Amino acid sequence: MxxxxxxxxxxxxxxxxxxxxxxxxxxxxxxxxGPNAAGKSTLIRCILGLTRPDRGSITLADGRDMRLPxxxxxxxxxxxxxxxxxxxxxxxxxxxxxxLRPDVVPDSALLEHFEVAGQLDKPLRTLSGGTRQKLSAVIxxxxxxxxxxxxxxxxxxxxxxxxxFKAAVVAAxxxxxxxxxxxxxxxxxxxxxxxxAFMHEGTIRFACSVAALLEETSAQTLDAAxxxxxxxxxxxxxxxxxxxxxxxxxxxxxxxxxx
Amino acid sequence: MSAxxxxxxxxxxxxxxxAAHHARDVLRKRWVIAYAIGLAIxxxxxxxxxxxxxxxxxxxxxxxxxLIPLIALILGAxxxxxxxxxxxxxxxxxxxxxxxxxxxxxxxTAPLMxxxxxxxxxxxxxxxxxxxxxxxxxxxxxxVSVLLVGVFTALAFVITIAVRDRARGLGVxxxxxxxxxxxxxxxxxAIATAFRDWPIERGMLVAMALNPIDLARTILLLxxxxxxxxxxxxxxxxxxxxxxxxxxxxxxxxxxxxxVPWMLGARAFDRGDF
Numbered sequence: 001m002x003x004x005x006x007x008x009x010x011x012x013x014x015x016x017x018x019x020x021x022x023x024x025x026x027x028x029x030x031x032x033x034g035p036n037a038a039g040k041s042t043l044i045r046c047i048l049g050l051t052r053p054d055r056g057s058i059t060l061a062d063g064r065d066m067r068l069p070x071x072x073x074x075x076x077x078x079x080x081x082x083x084x085x086x087x088x089x090x091x092x093x094x095x096x097x098x099x100l101r102p103d104v105v106p107d108s109a110l111l112e113h114f115e116v117a118g119q120l121d122k123p124l125r126t127l128s129g130g131t132r133q134k135l136s137a138v139i140x141x142x143x144x145x146x147x148x149x150x151x152x153x154x155x156x157x158x159x160x161x162x163x164x165f166k167a168a169v170v171a172a173x174x175x176x177x178x179x180x181x182x183x184x185x186x187x188x189x190x191x192x193x194x195x196x197a198f199m200h201e202g203t204i205r206f207a208c209s210v211a212a213l214l215e216e217t218s219a220q221t222l223d224a225a226x227x228x229x230x231x232x233x234x235x236x237x238x239x240x241x242x243x244x245x246x247x248x249x250x251x252x253x254x255x256x257x258x259x
Numbered sequence: 260m261s262a263x264x265x266x267x268x269x270x271x272x273x274x275x276x277x278a279a280h281h282a283r284d285v286l287r288k289r290w291v292i293a294y295a296i297g298l299a300i301x302x303x304x305x306x307x308x309x310x311x312x313x314x315x316x317x318x319x320x321x322x323x324x325x326l327i328p329l330i331a332l333i334l335g336a337x338x339x340x341x342x343x344x345x346x347x348x349x350x351x352x353x354x355x356x357x358x359x360x361x362x363x364x365x366x367x368t369a370p371l372m373x374x375x376x377x378x379x380x381x382x383x384x385x386x387x388x389x390x391x392x393x394x395x396x397x398x399x400x401x402x403v404s405v406l407l408v409g410v411f412t413a414l415a416f417v418i419t420i421a422v423r424d425r426a427r428g429l430g431v432x433x434x435x436x437x438x439x440x441x442x443x444x445x446x447x448x449a450i451a452t453a454f455r456d457w458p459i460e461r462g463m464l465v466a467m468a469l470n471p472i473d474l475a476r477t478i479l480l481l482x483x484x485x486x487x488x489x490x491x492x493x494x495x496x497x498x499x500x501x502x503x504x505x506x507x508x509x510x511x512x513x514x515x516x517x518x519v520p521w522m523l524g525a526r527a528f529d530r531g532d533f
Contacts, residue, residue: 011532045532048350049351050533051533052532069353070353072352073353077348079347081344084345085280085342085345088283092280096280
C-alpha cells in the first residue's frame with residue numbers, strides 16, 4: 001500500500017502536480033494513464049524520491065515517508081529507458097546493487113527465465129537494447145519488492161520476453177506486491193491492470209477498477225473506454241475522492257463520459 | 260553504538276560500494292587511459308628536451324595547469340551527464356543521497372587522481388630523473404595536481420547538478436575552464452594596469468585566492484623560484500607573504516577550493532530534483 005495525500009509539485013511557475021490524492025492497494029496492478037504532460041512521470045519520480053513534492057505526503061502502509069532511504073528498500077523500479085555504466089558488466093552492476101541490500105537474498109528467478117546470465121559477463125555498452133531491458137527487469141524484481149514501479153516496461157522486449165515479464169508481474173501481484181504501471185500499450189493494460197487511475201493536468205481525475213470503467217463507459221474494450229475518456233471534455237469527469245480505507249476500486253467512477 | 264555512529268558507518272559503507280564500482284567504470288574509459296599516457300609521454304619528452312628535472316618541471320607545470328582542469332572539469336562533467344540515468348536508478352535504492360554523492364565523487368575523482376599521479380611520475384622513474392634537486396618540487400607538483408583534480412571534479416559536480424541540460428552544462432564547463440585557465444590572469448593584469456595608481460595589492464591577493472589555477476601556479480613557482488613565470492597575482496602574493504608562509508597559505512586555500520565546491524555540490528545533490 002502506498003498513499004498520496006495532497007501532493008503538489010511545481011517546476012518554476014509551472015504546476016505539474018496539483019493535489020494528488022490516491023491510494024494504491026497491495027495485491028493490485030494500478031495503471032496510471034493520461035495524455036502527455038499529465039504529470040505521470042513526475043508522480044513516479046516523487047515515489048522514487050527523485051523529485052521532492054512541494055507539499056503533501058507519500059507514505060507506505062506503516063506511515064513511513066517515501067523520502068526516507070529505508071522506505072525505498074522495498075521498491076523495484078524499471079525505468080522506461082534503462083541506462084547502465086558502459087564499462088561495467090551486468091554481473092558487476094548486480095553485485096553492486098546486491099551490496100546495497102546486504103540483508104536481502106537476491107531472487108534470480110527472472111534472470112534464469114530470461115536466460116541472459118551468459119551475456120552479463122560482457123561490458124554493458126555491447127549489449128542490445130532488449131538485453132538491457134531484461135537486465136532492468138531483473139533488477140526490478142531481484143529484491144522481492146513490495147512496491148513495483150514499472151514505467152513502459154515492455155518497450156524493447158521481444159514477445160517471448162514480454163510474456164515472461166508479464167508472468168512475473170502477475171506472480172508479484174499475487175504475492176501481495178503493490179504495482180504501479182504506466183504504459184501506452186493498451187493490450188498490456190488489458191492483461192495486467194486491475195485498476196486505472198486517470199491523470200490530467202496534474203490531478204487524478206478518477207480512479208476505479210477496470211471492470212467499473214468498462215461498465216460506466218459502456219465500452220466493449222479498455223482501448224475504447226480510454227479513447228472515450230481522453231476525448232471527453234475534462235469538466236465532465238468528476239474529480240476523484242480518496243476513501244479513508246485507501247481502496248481505489250471503490251472510488252467514485254466517471255460520469256457523463258461520451259462513448 | 261549510537262544511532263549517529265551507526266548512520267555514519269552505514270553511509271561510509273554504501274559510499275564505498277558506489278565508489279568502488281563507479282571507479283571501475285571510470286578506469287576503463289578510454290579517455291582516462293589516453294590522458295594518463297598523454298601526460299607520461301609529454302613528461303618524457305620534456306625531460307629529454309630540458310635535460311634536467313627542475314627545468315622539465317617548469318615546462319610540465321604549464322601543461323598541468325591547462326590540461327588537468329580541462330580533463331577533470333569537461334570530461335568529468337561529460338562522464339557525470341552520461342551516468343545521470345543510472346544515478347537515478349541508484350537514487351531509487353535504499354541509499355541516502357549523501358552516501359551516493361560521496362560514492363560518485365570518489366568514484367570519479369580517485370581514478371583521475373591516480374591517472375594524473377601515474378602519468379606525471381612515470382617519466383621521472385623511466386628517465387631516472389629522481390635526483391635530490393628534482394624530488395621536492397616533483398612531490399609538490401604531484402600534490403598540487405591531485406588537488407587540482409579534486410577541485411575541478413567538484414566543480415563538475417556543481418555544474419552537472421545545477422544545469423540539467425547536457426549541452427548547456429558542457430558549455431558552462433568549457434566557459435569556466437576558459438575563464439579560470441586562460442582569461443583570468445589577463446583580466447587581472449588589465450585591471451591592475453588600469454588602476455596602477457591605486458593601492459590594489461590586497462584586491463590582487465583576493466583575486467588570486469578566487470582562482471584555483473592561479474593558486475596552483477603560485478605554489479609551484481614559489482617552490483621552483485621562477486618569478487618570471489609567476490604572473491601578476493603570484494608576484495604580489497610572494498611580496499606579501501614570502502615564499503614559505505605564502506606556500507602554506509596557498510596550499511590551504513587550494514584545499515578550501517576542493518572543500519567549498521564539494522559542499523556546494525553535496526548540498527545541491529541532497530536538495531535537488533532529478
